[in-house]
Amino acid sequence: MRAALERTVREEIRAGALREGVRLPSSRALADALGVSRGVVSEAYGQLDAQGFLVTRPRAAPLVAAVPRTAAPRREPEPPAPAPRFDLTPTTPDVTLFPLTRWLAAAQQVARRASSATLDYREPRGEPALRAALADHLGRTRGVIAEPEQIVVVQGTAQGIFLLLRILSARGASRIAVEDPSHTTQHERIRAFGFEVVPHPVDDEGMAVAGLDADAVLVTPAHQFPIGSVLSGERRRQLLVWSRERGGLIVEDDYDAEFRYDRKPVRALQGLSPQQVVQLGTVSKTLAPALRLGWLVVPPELADDAGHTKRLLDDFSPALDQLALAELLTRGDYDRHVRRARVAYRRRRDRLLAALAKHLPGLTIEGVAAGLHVLLRLPSGVSDAGIAEAASRARIRVPPLSAYRIRPADDGGLVIGYGRLHESAVEPATRALAKVIEAHL
Amino acid sequence: MRAALERTVREEIRAGALREGVRLPSSRALADALGVSRGVVSEAYGQLDAQGFLVTRPRAAPLVAAVPRTAAPRREPEPPAPAPRFDLTPTTPDVTLFPLTRWLAAAQQVARRASSATLDYREPRGEPALRAALADHLGRTRGVIAEPEQIVVVQGTAQGIFLLLRILSARGASRIAVEDPSHTTQHERIRAFGFEVVPHPVDDEGMAVAGLDADAVLVTPAHQFPIGSVLSGERRRQLLVWSRERGGLIVEDDYDAEFRYDRKPVRALQGLSPQQVVQLGTVSKTLAPALRLGWLVVPPELADDAGHTKRLLDDFSPALDQLALAELLTRGDYDRHVRRARVAYRRRRDRLLAALAKHLPGLTIEGVAAGLHVLLRLPSGVSDAGIAEAASRARIRVPPLSAYRIRPADDGGLVIGYGRLHESAVEPATRALAKVIEAHL
Numbered sequence: 001m002r003a004a005l006e007r008t009v010r011e012e013i014r015a016g017a018l019r020e021g022v023r024l025p026s027s028r029a030l031a032d033a034l035g036v037s038r039g040v041v042s043e044a045y046g047q048l049d050a051q052g053f054l055v056t057r058p059r060a061a062p063l064v065a066a067v068p069r070t071a072a073p074r075r076e077p078e079p080p081a082p083a084p085r086f087d088l089t090p091t092t093p094d095v096t097l098f099p100l101t102r103w104l105a106a107a108q109q110v111a112r113r114a115s116s117a118t119l120d121y122r123e124p125r126g127e128p129a130l131r132a133a134l135a136d137h138l139g140r141t142r143g144v145i146a147e148p149e150q151i152v153v154v155q156g157t158a159q160g161i162f163l164l165l166r167i168l169s170a171r172g173a174s175r176i177a178v179e180d181p182s183h184t185t186q187h188e189r190i191r192a193f194g195f196e197v198v199p200h201p202v203d204d205e206g207m208a209v210a211g212l213d214a215d216a217v218l219v220t221p222a223h224q225f226p227i228g229s230v231l232s233g234e235r236r237r238q239l240l241v242w243s244r245e246r247g248g249l250i251v252e253d254d255y256d257a258e259f260r261y262d263r264k265p266v267r268a269l270q271g272l273s274p275q276q277v278v279q280l281g282t283v284s285k286t287l288a289p290a291l292r293l294g295w296l297v298v299p300p301e302l303a304d305d306a307g308h309t310k311r312l313l314d315d316f317s318p319a320l321d322q323l324a325l326a327e328l329l330t331r332g333d334y335d336r337h338v339r340r341a342r343v344a345y346r347r348r349r350d351r352l353l354a355a356l357a358k359h360l361p362g363l364t365i366e367g368v369a370a371g372l373h374v375l376l377r378l379p380s381g382v383s384d385a386g387i388a389e390a391a392s393r394a395r396i397r398v399p400p401l402s403a404y405r406i407r408p409a410d411d412g413g414l415v416i417g418y419g420r421l422h423e424s425a426v427e428p429a430t431r432a433l434a435k436v437i438e439a440h441l
Numbered sequence: 442m443r444a445a446l447e448r449t450v451r452e453e454i455r456a457g458a459l460r461e462g463v464r465l466p467s468s469r470a471l472a473d474a475l476g477v478s479r480g481v482v483s484e485a486y487g488q489l490d491a492q493g494f495l496v497t498r499p500r501a502a503p504l505v506a507a508v509p510r511t512a513a514p515r516r517e518p519e520p521p522a523p524a525p526r527f528d529l530t531p532t533t534p535d536v537t538l539f540p541l542t543r544w545l546a547a548a549q550q551v552a553r554r555a556s557s558a559t560l561d562y563r564e565p566r567g568e569p570a571l572r573a574a575l576a577d578h579l580g581r582t583r584g585v586i587a588e589p590e591q592i593v594v595v596q597g598t599a600q601g602i603f604l605l606l607r608i609l610s611a612r613g614a615s616r617i618a619v620e621d622p623s624h625t626t627q628h629e630r631i632r633a634f635g636f637e638v639v640p641h642p643v644d645d646e647g648m649a650v651a652g653l654d655a656d657a658v659l660v661t662p663a664h665q666f667p668i669g670s671v672l673s674g675e676r677r678r679q680l681l682v683w684s685r686e687r688g689g690l691i692v693e694d695d696y697d698a699e700f701r702y703d704r705k706p707v708r709a710l711q712g713l714s715p716q717q718v719v720q721l722g723t724v725s726k727t728l729a730p731a732l733r734l735g736w737l738v739v740p741p742e743l744a745d746d747a748g749h750t751k752r753l754l755d756d757f758s759p760a761l762d763q764l765a766l767a768e769l770l771t772r773g774d775y776d777r778h779v780r781r782a783r784v785a786y787r788r789r790r791d792r793l794l795a796a797l798a799k800h801l802p803g804l805t806i807e808g809v810a811a812g813l814h815v816l817l818r819l820p821s822g823v824s825d826a827g828i829a830e831a832a833s834r835a836r837i838r839v840p841p842l843s844a845y846r847i848r849p850a851d852d853g854g855l856v857i858g859y860g861r862l863h864e865s866a867v868e869p870a871t872r873a874l875a876k877v878i879e880a881h882l
Contacts (some may be wrong), residue, residue: 008681008713008714012714012715012716014656015716016741017586017714017715017716017740018586018715019742022586023727024646025584025708025712027734029705029708032705033584033674033677033707033708033713034674034677034678035673035674035675036674083727088573091562092562095557095558095560095561096557098560100552100553103552104552107548108549111496111541111545112541116536116537116539116732119536119729119730119731120533120536120537120729120730120731120732121532121533121725121730121731121733122731135460136463138459139453139457139458139459139460139463140458140459140463140465140466143453143458144458145456145457145458151525154755155596155755155756155758155759156756157753158752158755158756159753159754159755159756161757162753162754165534171793177805179690188753189753192753194477226815229643229700263476264474264475271456271458271787283697284562284794288560288561289559289560289561289563290560290561290562290759290760290761291758291759291761292756292759292760293759297474303865308530310631311599312603312629312633312735313596313599313600313603314595314596314599314600314603314754314755315596315597315600315730315733317661318731318732318733318734318759319731319733320732321759321762332464335466337471339474341734357506380730396704414496
């Protein structure tokens, strides 16, 4: 027994699991834990001390000594890359606009008002108050037609898609169509389920529908990511017809629909056919990604399945955060914030367009009507990845269009996000980017 | 333009997208949003009021009136079951003990202190501040040996187990051993991955290890659920030997280890062999389930895989809540709260034991040393399910032991939780329960 204990501790130390300076349990404590006599443990500790694995001290728990490890030293987290001078990441909002004080005030109020049951285990689909507020809000602002029972609160778009993929997988789906180009992390999620990712080309009318052959399709109708086009009325009709004939599910990623500048927001596809479309929404762009609050609006016949799957994943989402969002929605604070943010983003966009016209007059810009990014087209034959690398060496963070492609294409571009680009930074950022690009043309 | 607006709103109301009582934007706000003159909107609102679709009020935003819908009426949520007089559910703590004020204060402080980057997309494994605080806390209170890099913050035990099952599934595992009896929702999660659930019997030394044949085993060493026994030193050694020989992963569900009354807490199994054991922890019992905060402590070689899997599931957990918990831990507020709660629960347990001895002197009680529940054994041949049903008719909520069984067994019992049983309620609850039981004996 003594030998076994001795060997175990030695192996742990050699493997690096017990690190230098770690205090081991006292011989009494360990003896209790293992149900052996204290003498056995003291003896083992003594041996290990003699062998140089431990440093034992009278009337004190022994410490692990410094010894050569068998295991490779564990990787330390990498040092953060030098912060870019200009961050043109297209997928992140300006979190400095987040109405922190209002959020905290709402959180305080709902927490103090809430019954103690609110702190207990809750309904997988989410807080009824939030689902009711979302049903009203989405009906008013997005034309979404849904009862609260069709809404499932999720941890942002990421969990929303994971949850849907699980449902589709359980229903025997095997092919998921996506826009090409589109979010690569979503391709990863789809492949992680063993699905085939079926890419469909995108043009200035949004995703091409002709020839669509899949069990479900993931689209961004309001503002295609990253091209920026809006799914045309004709394509919307085609998509609904496809869904009806094929029985395929349409998943509408409505990620930045609140930010539309030049005309009335395009109504959500879900509102045209609530039986065929799942609308996927998030506050990651309107409030902050770190809140991890999003929702699924599912067809009535999927509602039970979606709730059951949410329960499998993590039982339910944090209740107090849900109630705080419900409070902001019902008070109208959420709408007011979105309007304020829209004004700020529009101003940045206008400045960016002006600066691009000034510094890169030869290049065309697409997808300017909405969202938090534009697409700067590059002359064919120019490597957008090469330019993005050169930009990053100049400490400008901007992704190339090709990074979002599934099938390689010969067109190139830069996906320029202005969500984080403060007005004062637009001009210098554009000038710096223009310098990098011109060096490549 | 007025007509178009009027028609749109009318359709939305008819379709049920705008539900009765919903507040529409003020005519000024909507006019701004649509870029039309305010007069146009007021006129349209006036028409809709005249047609009975809206209720307009001077100097106030109009409300949607009650109108017949074109859409079919959708299913309403079912009415809640009548609340039990006595809730003896074993898996829930007393959330009225939750230190709400301290929690809110900590949340405020960390939010105000946090850099704006904290509101952005974050690291999948969780906030470094929380993982560091947990590494220290778990080392101190549970003898867990871990670097912050080995810790992944998850949405409670539910997501922790789902995440591990995904990793095991990707690694080709097919058989997961569990204690019989144990949590049925965990069996569901295991089966949802297509794994075989391999039941192993439990006695007063915890789970039997002999003949264990599985790729991983899920155990509750500190306080077996629902039997309440502690995994003995001998069984711990056997389990570690099994893991080393078979290469099987040990998942230690440490769900209520903080609550031990009659002697020093048993050190976590993880501390004996960090290479072979995953420790799974949660604040659902110590603070509140609705916070959805838990963690995995994984062996170093699983850390990257665990972080990657968390990213697949939902990117990361809400950052501000994580920082609030880190604050409570580092301030010592968490420890102080656990101590206070332990005193309260011990008092309830002692009263419960006294009341059971008085009203049901013939029956034996097990698993009293820790946690939030005890097991009341029933004479063999008596149907515990039948008694639980009778109890529920008497508005006493208490689950039968057989409800947690995988393989039917001829012993029966009631799993009596006292987490929610206020001291004053112990005596009447026990008396009422005794009446139900005696009627069946």
